Amino acid sequence: MSLLAEIAVSVLIVIGASFALVGSWGLLRLPHLMARLHAPTKATTLGVGSVLLASMVYFFAIGKGVSMHELLIVLFLFLTAPISASFLARAYLRAHVAPDVLPPAGEQGWATFARRSDDAHDAPATSATRAPPQD
Amino acid sequence: MSDAGLLDHALAFGFVAFGLALLLNLLRLVKGPTTTDRVLAVDTMVIDVIALIVLLGIRQSTQAYFEAALLFAMFGFVATVSFCRFMLRGRLVE
Incomplete structure (x- = not known):
């Protein structure tokens, strides 16, 4: 394994680990959940992507060919992080x-608060009403 | 693999950083005022564990662990989505 490849793998690992550490630190330090959501879903995902890239470079450099497993994992993680x-x-x-502190969302209202037919009876709905009427 | 310690040092830094990240997530898991915080902490822990598995694969120079990492990624996503669905709708299955 050449020195250049070793340096590349090491740098990628260090960058990825730093991003993951920053993400978890943000998860611990930020004030409320809507702020906290940003740190792990962006920084940590990027850190894992960097580590997987390092693994890809490593196995290519020691002559085991280009492995597609890492690409698969990176693709899956990058697709699912925004969804979750x-x-x-x-x-x-x-x-x-409460729905009335949110800005109005058109005549349909917020889909998050709409009552659906498959809701369980004890669904934790704070208010089943549509968004407050505008003006 | 060359005898130089550069990659070993980087791997050691990676293991320590991801372990520390796991500990911070665990702290948030214990503290988290709402259930959503706890679900978010567990989701982040799953992602960190995937990175640890991949680092172990680099250290032992084997490709045997990638299926485990892929399974972790899939089950972590499914677990997060089903937790959130349960909190949103009060039931899991239509």
């Missing part, structure tokens, strides 16, 4: 934020 963040934000909105 959006789900977490919606769950938080529904459980802890």
Whole structure:
């Protein structure tokens, strides 16, 4: 394994680990959940992507060919991180934020607060009403 | 693999940093005022564990762990989404 490849792998690992550390530090330090959501879903995902890139470079450099597993994991993580963040934000909105403090969202109202036919009876809805009428 | 310690030092830094990140997440998991905070902490822990598995694969120079990492990624996502669905709708299955 050449020195250049070793330096590249090391730098990628250090960058990725730093990003993950910053993400977890933000998760611990930021004041409320809507702020906290940003640190792990962006910084940590980028850190893991960097580590997986380092693994890809490493296995290419020691002559095991280009492995597609890392690419698969990176693709999956980068696709699913925004989805889970959006789900977490919606769950938080529904459980802890009253609909009338939110800005109006057109005549349909906030979809997060709309009552749906498949809701369980004890669904934690703070208010089943649509968004308050404008003007 | 060359005998120089550069990669070993980088791997050691990576293990320590991800371990520290896991500890910070665990702190948030214990503290977290709302359930959503706890779900977010667990989701982040899963992602950090994936990185640890990949680092272990680099250290032992083996590709045997990638299926485990992929399974962790998938089950972590499914767990987060089902937790949130349960909190949103009060039930999991339509």
